[in-house]
Amino acid sequence: MQRSTGLLLASALALSTAACGSGSEPATPSAGGAKAVSITVACQPAKSAPKERQAWDDDVAAFMAAHPGVTVKSTDQQPCFDPKTFGPKLAGGQMETAFVVPVTNYNDVIAKGQALDITPYTNVIKNWNDLRPDHKELVTKDGKVYGVPNVHYSVGLVYNRALFTKAGLNPDAPPKTWAEVREAAKKIAGLGAGYVGYGEYSGGNTGGWHFTQAIYGRGGDILTPDNKKAAFNSPEGKAVLQTLHDMRWVDNSMGTKLLVGWESLMVAMGSGKVGMMLGAPDVVTDVVNKFKGNVADYGITGFPEAKASLSGGEAFMINPKATPEEAKAALEWIDFRFNTVGKGRFDFARGKTLGNPVGVPDNAVYGDSPTGQAIQADRVKNASLPVANYETYVQAAGTIPPKAEPLYAQELYAILDVPMSGVLSRKDASIDQLLADAETKANSVLAAKG
Amino acid sequence: MQILRRNLTAYGFLCAALACFTVFAWYPMVREFILSFQKTDLINEPIWVGLDNFVTAFRDPAFGEAWLNTLEFTFLALVCGYAVPFVVALVLNELRHARAYLRFVVYLPVMLPPIVAVLLFRWFYDPGPGLFNQVLDVFGLPPLAWLDSSSTALISLVIVSTWMNMGSATLIYLAALQNIPPELYEAAELDGAGIWKRIRHVTIPQTRLILLLMLMLQIVATMQVFIEPYMLTGGGPENATVTVAYLMFQNAFTLQDYGSAGALGMMLMIVLLVFAAFQLRLTREDKA
Numbered sequence: 001m002q003r004s005t006g007l008l009l010a011s012a013l014a015l016s017t018a019a020c021g022s023g024s025e026p027a028t029p030s031a032g033g034a035k036a037v038s039i040t041v042a043c044q045p046a047k048s049a050p051k052e053r054q055a056w057d058d059d060v061a062a063f064m065a066a067h068p069g070v071t072v073k074s075t076d077q078q079p080c081f082d083p084k085t086f087g088p089k090l091a092g093g094q095m096e097t098a099f100v101v102p103v104t105n106y107n108d109v110i111a112k113g114q115a116l117d118i119t120p121y122t123n124v125i126k127n128w129n130d131l132r133p134d135h136k137e138l139v140t141k142d143g144k145v146y147g148v149p150n151v152h153y154s155v156g157l158v159y160n161r162a163l164f165t166k167a168g169l170n171p172d173a174p175p176k177t178w179a180e181v182r183e184a185a186k187k188i189a190g191l192g193a194g195y196v197g198y199g200e201y202s203g204g205n206t207g208g209w210h211f212t213q214a215i216y217g218r219g220g221d222i223l224t225p226d227n228k229k230a231a232f233n234s235p236e237g238k239a240v241l242q243t244l245h246d247m248r249w250v251d252n253s254m255g256t257k258l259l260v261g262w263e264s265l266m267v268a269m270g271s272g273k274v275g276m277m278l279g280a281p282d283v284v285t286d287v288v289n290k291f292k293g294n295v296a297d298y299g300i301t302g303f304p305e306a307k308a309s310l311s312g313g314e315a316f317m318i319n320p321k322a323t324p325e326e327a328k329a330a331l332e333w334i335d336f337r338f339n340t341v342g343k344g345r346f347d348f349a350r351g352k353t354l355g356n357p358v359g360v361p362d363n364a365v366y367g368d369s370p371t372g373q374a375i376q377a378d379r380v381k382n383a384s385l386p387v388a389n390y391e392t393y394v395q396a397a398g399t400i401p402p403k404a405e406p407l408y409a410q411e412l413y414a415i416l417d418v419p420m421s422g423v424l425s426r427k428d429a430s431i432d433q434l435l436a437d438a439e440t441k442a443n444s445v446l447a448a449k450g
Numbered sequence: 451m452q453i454l455r456r457n458l459t460a461y462g463f464l465c466a467a468l469a470c471f472t473v474f475a476w477y478p479m480v481r482e483f484i485l486s487f488q489k490t491d492l493i494n495e496p497i498w499v500g501l502d503n504f505v506t507a508f509r510d511p512a513f514g515e516a517w518l519n520t521l522e523f524t525f526l527a528l529v530c531g532y533a534v535p536f537v538v539a540l541v542l543n544e545l546r547h548a549r550a551y552l553r554f555v556v557y558l559p560v561m562l563p564p565i566v567a568v569l570l571f572r573w574f575y576d577p578g579p580g581l582f583n584q585v586l587d588v589f590g591l592p593p594l595a596w597l598d599s600s601s602t603a604l605i606s607l608v609i610v611s612t613w614m615n616m617g618s619a620t621l622i623y624l625a626a627l628q629n630i631p632p633e634l635y636e637a638a639e640l641d642g643a644g645i646w647k648r649i650r651h652v653t654i655p656q657t658r659l660i661l662l663l664m665l666m667l668q669i670v671a672t673m674q675v676f677i678e679p680y681m682l683t684g685g686g687p688e689n690a691t692v693t694v695a696y697l698m699f700q701n702a703f704t705l706q707d708y709g710s711a712g713a714l715g716m717m718l719m720i721v722l723l724v725f726a727a728f729q730l731r732l733t734r735e736d737k738a
Contacts, residue, residue, distance in 0.1 A: 083704060087703060087706045088703060090493070091493050113493070193578075203687075256578070257576070257577050258597070258686070260683070410704065411705045411706065414704040418688055425599055434688070441511050445707065448489070448506055
């Protein structure tokens with residue numbers, strides 16, 4: 001009995017050891033005898049988006065067929081960048097070979113030595129020279145390159161054209177001022193129960209993110225120029241919260257439900273009952289692809305009265321533990337999937353057949369370069385929606401100066417969720433107190449970060 | 451030696467359990483204790499900062515709210531989660547018919563994964579088409595904002611928590627009730643004791659130890675409340691549902707401030723240790 005128990009324990013230990021070690025399978029050796037490599041890549045679409053996922057898997061298969069000896073394993077963490085798991089994953093060295101980093105975290109990741117210096121491999125990205133120089137600058141430190149810029153966006157006003165028509169508003173003349181936004185929101189909310197004139201976030205860091213967008217638009221700031229102190233307890237910050245408070249409690253145009261995080265507002269937008277929200281053009285893509293919105297219903301216009309527009313983005317970085325072969329294979333994958341005109345994410349013809357909203361002017365990471373122009377031409381050629389719905393945004397985006405996200409953005413966004421949820425949940429909210437408390441906490445975090 | 455050999459299997463299992471406790475319970479506790487005195491990003495070399503993390507945690511505007519919310523949640527959860535299951539257990543114990551069925555019904559919520567229960571309640575609480583507001587409407591009552599108002603969010607979480615945990619507590623009470631010798635009730639009845647007197651003079655004294663244990667266990671468990679605010683409210687609105695455990699999580703994984711998160715954890719542990727010590731003392735007194 002004792003012996004069998006011992007054997008049982010030993011077997012269990014052996015099995016668990018084997019199970020622990022099974023995560024790293026050897027890659028199939030290449031036909032040409034080159035060293036086989038296995039890489040992990042982030043951002044596979046979720047199972048809830050089967051067509052997108054299939055397209056990704058097809059790309060993985062095509063890439064592996066074109067690169068014998070390279071095995072690509074995808075991870076489908078959604079959203080691709082999750083602020084709650086990013087830090088621990090980074091600290092634990094659990095990042096994929098190729099992983100996504102938002103622009104707010106570039107400096108931190110590079111400073112911590114968690115991104116590989118890819119300077120010797122940038123030639124793998126065929127259109128490297130066409131990527132916007134200001135974005136390449138952001139991933140460069142001391143002359144060394146640490147990432148491949150992947151996304152660039154700036155904010156506008158996303159609106160539901162069908163609801164505008166239903167509410168007696170002209171969808172071809174969307175609001176240009178906050179006063180007009182309030183008026184339009186009231187009319188849309190007046191359509192009946194369940195209609196929300198203007199949607200806004202209040203949690204999961206997205207409340208603070210949108211507060212930042214709104215305060216930038218009004219000419220305010222989140223941090224002082226030296227990044228040492230909070231600067232949002234200002235007339236502009238108060239104006240942002242006061243407007244939201246009045247829309248929620250005076251106009252009753254924001255609905256009764258707190259839209260806590262990204263998904264809740266996207267679901268509401270997809271349901272076709274939310275009139276407007278601040279957002280980049282990719283909101284339309286997400287609303288249509290993931291939340292069943294009707295593609296023809298949406299449009300985007302310029303950021304009302306904006307003195308600056310929060311511009312953000314992301315880059316792919318390479319795990320510093322990657323061997324040169326793995327790093328090269330990961331960059332080849334990034335080039336194949338994310339940087340080739342007519343392929344991968346820029347395969348607009350395929351996107352159209354999948355029912356994606358092709359034609360949305362998102363992601364100007366290549367700017368007006370030859371690659372950027374080729375991408376835009378291909379996008380318009382395969383457009384599955386009225387491109388004119390986005391014209392006012394394109395015109396405005398060219399005139400509003402872009403402004404980068406603040407240092408320690410995710411931390412500050414979490415802090416600023418509190419005043420946002422405060423004005424949207426409490427009629428008697430004290431805006432001064434909310435901002436003062438958030439300022440105290442932000443200054444404490446900034447001091448701790450040194 | 452013979453005794454040792456005879457108990458080899460038991461020692462084997464004990465070693466495995468000890469190894470698990472060491473890796474998954476004690477080591478993290480020690481690590482957290484160390485973290486609470488360090489400034490670290492978990493990548494670079496940590497810096498010893500003395501009590502700075504405790505000062506940072508204390509100065510956090512959400513610190514007071516988190517403790518108040520935790521205490522309020524604990525109190526409300528005790529009112530609902532401690533008394534209600536005991537009453538349900540008393541009723542179940544008295545039943546002669548459908549006892550097994552009702553026991554299953556009471557225990558059912560425990561079998562649901564917390565995520566399912568939470569999603570279910572998210573739908574119940576929806577201020578628009580949510581079940582609870584529809585029920586209020588049937589009775590001609592105005593709708594409530596439930597999770598979307600600072601005044602109702604915390605109690606909404608207490609309701610979820612009570613619903614999720616009531617089954618386990620009821621079964622434990624029921625087991626204790628069924629251990630009471632029936633002769634005591636018979637004797638009490640012969641002495642002319644009614645139901646209230648039987649509960650007061652037989653049931654409560656006979657289950658005193660388990661009642662005490664459950665009280666302490668519930669205090670310790672509810673003071674660490676995390677899943678409900680994490681899943682349902684994200685600590686909002688306006689910090690109305692931020693608890694100490696949630697604040698700890700937010701400091702660590704959103705603000706990447708592992709030091710102040712560790713300091714908060716230490717403070718919570720000290721408070722819970724006081725309750726645990728109190729429980730030990732009461733139990734000892736009871737046995738004596």
